[in-house]
Amino acid sequence: MSASISRFLLLAILLGLAPLADAQSFSNWIGGLFGTPEAGRQARVDSLFANLPAGQGPIREADRAWFVYSGNATSVDLAGDMSGWNPSMALSHFSGTNFWFREFLCASTARLDYKLVLNDSQWVLxxxxxxxxxxxxxxxxxxxMLDYVQPVEVLDHGYPACTRTTHAGFFSPQLQNSRTIQVVTPPGYPDEGTYPVLIVHDGQDYLSLGSLENILAWMAVERPQTRLPICVCIPxxxxxxxxxxxxxxxxGQFVMDTVIPFINQNYATAPDDPALWGTMGDSSAGDIATYLVGEYPQQxxxxxxxxxxxxxxxYxxxxxxxxxxxxxxxxxxxxxxxxxxxxxxSFRSMLEERGVTHQALEYEEGHSWGLWRATVEEGISFCWPRESAVSPEGRSERPGxxxxxxxxxxxxxxxRIELGDHPQEAQLQIFNLQGQSVSMGLEQEQAGRWVWEPGELASGTYWLRAASGQQVSSRRILYLK
Structure with a gap:
């Protein structure tokens, strides 16, 4: 590869991998590889992977991602949310090289789990x-993808922590078995008197995979308009x-006749107020959550x-x-x-027809803890807003x-940064791609205007986020030293 082509490719990659220099940047590179004599193709492939910045695969453009692999294999397939986890999306092999590639079209806000499958048998990251x-x-x-914003609330920000109490060997006479129930109380408990209670199914997964404690600790500081629940995590x-x-x-009888009386006896609850009792679950745990709220409306x-x-x-x-x-x-x-x-x-249509206060949100994602952990905060905020925070009808859209x-x-x-609306109340933060705040060096010049000097931060993509009440706005920014 010539020095000029190499520099162009590296610049295109640095300027986004999504979008690259233009919507067809990597397509053009593939076309150039087709036009290269077979003896010279591997050198171009080696240069591509040598110049690919760490952490920037797949190569992302505005409305597509290019999955690339370099290595000896008889086949390379893509399996993930985009294929129903069937290894049915084959990467194409480029003759004369060890290069494999596949184009995948998707929304700029998509976030998907996947693996590569080598030789029809080896599933690898x-x-x-x-x-x-x-x-x-x-x-x-x-x-x-480039317009996906990582959930900052799942990280440990050093905020005052929740308290987790473990109740081992919790026996169910209804099921004739035992399990460990863990109860998470929010920061400051029991200062507010009585608290909402959220029965969490797949409870251990919400703690380990769903970052539930970090989310509650973050909400205690960043979402004061929400009443935080006691979370009863039942595996x-x-x-x-x-x-x-x-x-x-x-x-259901175990929850009603054994778990709830125990929680009422030992925690600051409102036993007779169904508005302060909720149930949460994912996938099949969403089935039991819906069963409980339908079977026991009095609770x-x-x-x-x-x-x-x-x-x-x-239904x-x-x-x-x-x-x-x-x-x-x-x-x-x-x-x-x-x-x-x-x-x-069908269920959503029924909620709408009955006039149930609800929120039903679709995301460009799959059946994944990546989706579920990123939306715990939204669900809790919808269930228990303080009176001045959300209208009685609820929200039908995400924050403006x-x-x-x-x-x-x-x-x-x-x-230089400028915010057109609500500059007086807005809070501005900058995050890296891991969702960590990197706002040092951010200074406000006047209402609605800031400057940021990253200093010793590494070159790369960062996210700028402004929040004012229920309104949020995010923008991708690229720092090049």
Missing amino acids: DPTNPNTISGGFGPNSELA PVNRSAEYDGNQQTAF FGRAIAMSPYLPAAQ ARISQRPIEDFRFWMNWGTYDIATLLPLIA RMELRAWPNPFNGRL
Whole structure:
């Protein structure tokens, strides 16, 4: 590869990998490789991978991602949220090289889990991509497109911590088994007197994979308009049977007759106010969460269901329960499990037709803890707003966006920032791609105007975020030393 082509490719990669220099930048590079004599192709491939900045694979453009692999193999396939986890998306092999590639079209806000499958048998993380997301079967590589904003609330910001109390050997006479229940109280407990209670199914996963404690600690500082619940994290013993099988009724009785009396006896709750009791779960745990709020309306007035399995029995329960002071929050991914999507669509229509106060949100993601952990804060905020925070009808859209401008972009040395709306109340922060705040060097010149000098920070992509009340706006910025 000539020095001029190499410099162009490196600059294109640095200027975004999404978008690259233009919407067809990597397509043009592929075309150039086709035009290269076979004897010279491997050298161009080697130069590509040598110049690919660490952490920048897949190569991302505005509306697509290019998955690339360099290595000896008989086949390379892509498996992930985009394929229903079937290794059915083959990467193309470029003759005369060890280079494999595949173009994937998606929204600029997409975030998807995936792995590469080598030789039809070896499932591996993408070696060009150090970014991973943990799931129930271990880590997966994470494709986060350029307009996806990592959830800062899942990190440990050093805010006052929650308190976790472990109740081991918690026996269920209804199910004739025992489990460890963990109760998380928010920072400052019990200063507010009585608290909402959230029964969390797949409770251990919400603690370990869902970063529940970090989220509550972050919300205590950053979301004062939300009443934070006591979270009762219950793991399953026989998950399929308890959540959507022949033990569902007994599990419900276990929650009602054993868990709740224990919580009322030992924690600051409001036993007789369904508006202060909720239930949350993901996937099949979303089924049991919906079952409880439908079967026991006298106890539960709030539900959070993430990518839920919603069979006809839960549709019937919710279609018949009273809707007064009832809130239902749900989400799902565009790339979610295919069999769930029609059930979710039907359930959502029923909520709308009945006039249930609800929020139903679709994201360009899959059936993943990456989606669920990033939306815990939204679900809790919807369920328990303080009276002045959210209208009784609830929110049907995500928070509005303010006009946020930053120039020059890319920049070297100093970035100027201007906020068009609500400059007096706005809080401005800058994050790296890991979601860590890097706001040192940010100074406000006047209302609505700031300058940022990154100093010793490394060149690369950062995120600028402004928040004012319920309105937020984010912008990608590129720092080049």
